[in-house]
Amino acid sequence: MDTVKKLLQAVRERIDNAALLAHRQPREITLLAVSKTTLAPRIRDLAVLGQRDFGENYVQEALDKMPHLLDLPLVWHFIGPIQRNKTALIAKNFDWVHSVHRLVIAQRLSAARTEQQGKLNVCIQVNISQEPKKNGVAPSDLAQLVADILPLPNLHLRGLMAIPRATHDTGEQHAQFAALRLCLQTLNDHQLDTLSMGMSADLETAIAEGATIIRVGSALFGARTGTQQAQCNVTEPGYFTN
Numbered sequence: 001m002d003t004v005k006k007l008l009q010a011v012r013e014r015i016d017n018a019a020l021l022a023h024r025q026p027r028e029i030t031l032l033a034v035s036k037t038t039l040a041p042r043i044r045d046l047a048v049l050g051q052r053d054f055g056e057n058y059v060q061e062a063l064d065k066m067p068h069l070l071d072l073p074l075v076w077h078f079i080g081p082i083q084r085n086k087t088a089l090i091a092k093n094f095d096w097v098h099s100v101h102r103l104v105i106a107q108r109l110s111a112a113r114t115e116q117q118g119k120l121n122v123c124i125q126v127n128i129s130q131e132p133k134k135n136g137v138a139p140s141d142l143a144q145l146v147a148d149i150l151p152l153p154n155l156h157l158r159g160l161m162a163i164p165r166a167t168h169d170t171g172e173q174h175a176q177f178a179a180l181r182l183c184l185q186t187l188n189d190h191q192l193d194t195l196s197m198g199m200s201a202d203l204e205t206a207i208a209e210g211a212t213i214i215r216v217g218s219a220l221f222g223a224r225t226g227t228q229q230a231q232c233n234v235t236e237p238g239y240f241t242n
């Protein structure tokens, strides 16, 4: 428990310092704790310290944990690749989805969301570094996808998400995050308010470039084992075919 507290405090301090440098208020920035591969008791430890937002990449893994945490006021974000046949489970069990990048996925999420639940918050994932194998809509196709998603009745389009190409070059980090911010600015007549960008290694740069949600895993929960890196690629079987 002590370690969890220290790690959370360290991340909060990083957010505060980055916000200060960028002349922003720390409360403008939501810390999303990425809890993939983390078990429910550790999520509870963090929640007890006041952490509310949690992000998961795998539907079944998330559904296994959620029943153990129902007494807590948590906000669940789905941030992984979305298979068509999982859209109903995602729409029913999550509050946010960051990884929408095709219209058919958005349509299915909207259709599966019940009115009583209220609208599902969604971000469109943009392939900001234009990497061939990475998920996300190309920046040139973004405006059309936004126009198609806005009318869907049970979705609330909030903004954009990106997982830029990993690099230690802070100049390149800045350029990639700034590119996502510019994408949002070109859509600003739709009142989109969310930029989901920045992870454990680059959250300061993301905050400097306007991130409103940073997605932090290893800095809060410790390093994951090899196969559980950020889910950039289309790796789940049936992703295109289901």
Ligand SMILES: *Cc1c(COP(=O)(O)O)cnc(C)c1O
Pocket (backbone or CB within 6 Å): 034, 036, 057, 079, 080, 163, 199, 200, 201, 215, 216, 217, 218, 219, 228, 229, 230, 231, 232
């Ligand atoms: C795993 C993951 C993160 C967190 O990555 P860390 O480097 O552990 O902070 C953020 N976003 C997505 C989409 C992820 O899959």
